[in-house]
Each structure stands twice: as structure tokens, then as C-alpha cells.
Amino acid sequence: MKFIVQWKGEPAMQQAAIERFIKTGGQPPDNVTMLGRWHAAGEFRGVAIVEATDASAVAAMTVQWGDVFTFTTAPALTDEELGAVLASQQRSAN
Template identity: 40%
Template sequence: MKFVIEYHFEPAAYMAGLKRFAETQGPPPAGITMLGRWHSAVGHKGFTLAETTDAKALYAWVVDWADLISFEVYPVLEDAEFAEVITAHFKQ
């Protein structure tokens, strides 16, 4: 399953977050494939697209950064998957 992970650096922790990212690059743990990550040039935010079947690994990744960043995580579907769902819905 694919997940969008939106992140927002806490203003007081922004520089510490940048330092940690510069040192580690924030890799995903085993069991998660990071499909991409995008950072806003302003606003202290960005998002990651990740794929996993392991909710515990996803939680562990977020918890590793929770002292500096707030997160919103939600599952997403690609167009073809979404089309299957809505097509089935309207056939009922």
C-alpha cells in the first residue's frame, strides 16, 4: 500500500531538523520503499511517498523524527486503483 507522509518542521526545531537530515538523509527502515520525497523551499514542510505493508515500520520511521517534526500519514491510491473502486461502486 502507498502512503503520503506530509511533514511540518516545528519552527523552534527547524535548524536541528535540517542538521539531522544533513547527517542521516532520513532513510526509511527495512520494509519500506521510499518512492520519492519533496521538500518545500519555504514553509518548513514537504512530503514523502512511500510503499509498505508494514504499519509498524512506518510508525517507527515517523517516531524517529517526532521530536522535531509533526506528521500526517494517509493511504493513497493511483488512478487505476481508484477507478476500480469507483467503477465497482457505480455498478451496484
């Protein structure tokens, strides 16, 4: 399952986040696959798309960084996956 993970940090925590990122490379736990990650230029926030078998794996990832960032996470669907859901809903409505 894919998840959208967004983070935002407070300026006072920026140095701690920089040091940890340089030391670890910001790698997720073994049970989470990083599909892509983007950082907002000039801001202390960003977004990643990750894949995991369940939400608890994503929760473990956010807990690792929870002292320097706040997170929002949501399940993510591709156009094809959402299209199938919408088509099914249309059929049920008719």
C-alpha cells in the same frame, strides 16, 4: 501499500532537523521504500510517497522524526486503483 506522508516542523526545531538529515540522509527504515520526497522551498514542511507492507512500518518512520516534525499520513491509491474501486461502487449502486 503506498502512503502519503506530510510533515511540518516548528522553526525552533529546524537546526536539529537539518543536522539529522545531513547525518542520516533522511533514509526510512528498511521496511519502508521511499518512492519520492519533496520539500517546500522556504518552509519547514514537505511530503513523501512511501511504500510499506503495513501502517506500522510507516508509524515507525514517523516516530524516528517525531521529536522535530508533526506528521499526517494516509493510504494512497493510483488512478487505476481508485478507478477500480469507483467502478465497483457504480456497479453495486445500479
